[in-house]
Amino acid sequence: MEPEMQRASRIHPAATTRGRELIRHIVVHHHAYLRRTLPSLQSDLEGIGSDSQALEARRLFLDLSDELALHLEKEERILFPAVEQMERELENGTAPLPPGCGLEGPIAQMSFEHQNALAALGRLLQIVAGRPAAVGAPLGPRFTELADDLREHIRLEEEELFPLARRLAGIELG
Ligand SMILES: [Fe+2]
Ligand SMILES: [Fe+2]
Numbered sequence: 746m747e748p749e750m751q752r753a754s755r756i757h758p759a760a761t762t763r764g765r766e767l768i769r770h771i772v773v774h775h776h777a778y779l780r781r782t783l784p785s786l787q788s789d790l791e792g793i794g795s796d797s798q799a800l801e802a803r804r805l806f807l808d809l810s811d812e813l814a815l816h817l818e819k820e821e822r823i824l825f826p827a828v829e830q831m832e833r834e835l836e837n838g839t840a841p842l843p844p845g846c847g848l849e850g851p852i853a854q855m856s857f858e859h860q861n862a863l864a865a866l867g868r869l870l871q872i873v874a875g876r877p878a879a880v881g882a883p884l885g886p887r888f889t890e891l892a893d894d895l896r897e898h899i900r901l902e903e904e905e906l907f908p909l910a911r912r913l914a915g916i917e918l919g
Contacts, residue, residue, distance in 0.1 A: 764828045764913065767906050772825070775898035776817045782894075783810045786887060793873070793880045802872040809865045816858045820902075824851045828906070831913040848914045852907050859899045866892050 790806055793799045827848060870892060873884050 764832050764906065764909050767901060767909070768825045768828065771898065771901055771906070772821065775894060775901070776821070778894050779813055779817065779898075782887075782891060783813065786891065789884055789887065793876055793884065798872050798875070802869055805865050805869050805872075809862060809869070812858065812865075813862060816855070816862070819851070820855060824848070824855060824910070827851075828910045828913065831910070835913065848910055852910065856903060856907070859903065862895065863899065866895060 787806060787810060790799075790803050793802060866888075870888050873881055873888050875881070876884070
């Protein structure tokens with residue numbers, strides 16, 4: 746038997762590298778996109794006026810940026826390493842974490858923060874769309890791109906990564 750096949754035959758059938766691939770994709774594409782884009786959008790918002798809606802947009806954006814920065818840190822420091830560790834343990838044939846292993850709390854918190862971010866961004870899109878064309882038109886596509894990227898980022902986490910994390914946490918080696 747080829748060494749690769751011998752190694753593969755020892756891996757628990759439920760083990761997967763899908764979580765690590767997903768995490769890498771999310772961090773390299775979506776987290777990097779946010780870290781790159783949010784600061785430049787913040788300076789763009791300086792030019793949208795000084796009336797109450799413009800002030801609301803700037804305040805919303807500052808809060809959203811701060812919350813997203815913390816959110817990315819929590820995922821990269823707590824949740825993602827936990828998923829990676831569970832996958833490695835399954836591959837190694839060890840499962841020291843009890844089923845569930847306390848992931849529900851972090852996943853619920855991340856999902857709550859996703860909903861808050863989408864709501865804040867929805868309101869921002871509304872304000873930008875309502876600005877005079879001279880200031881609103883150049884910003885519209887940039888905020889639409891941010892919203893599209895964030896929706897896909899959140900979809901990957903909520904519909905693919907979090908369900909995978911729950912499955913990994915519930916797996917008992919036979
Ligand atoms: Fe994320
Ligand atoms: Fe997230």
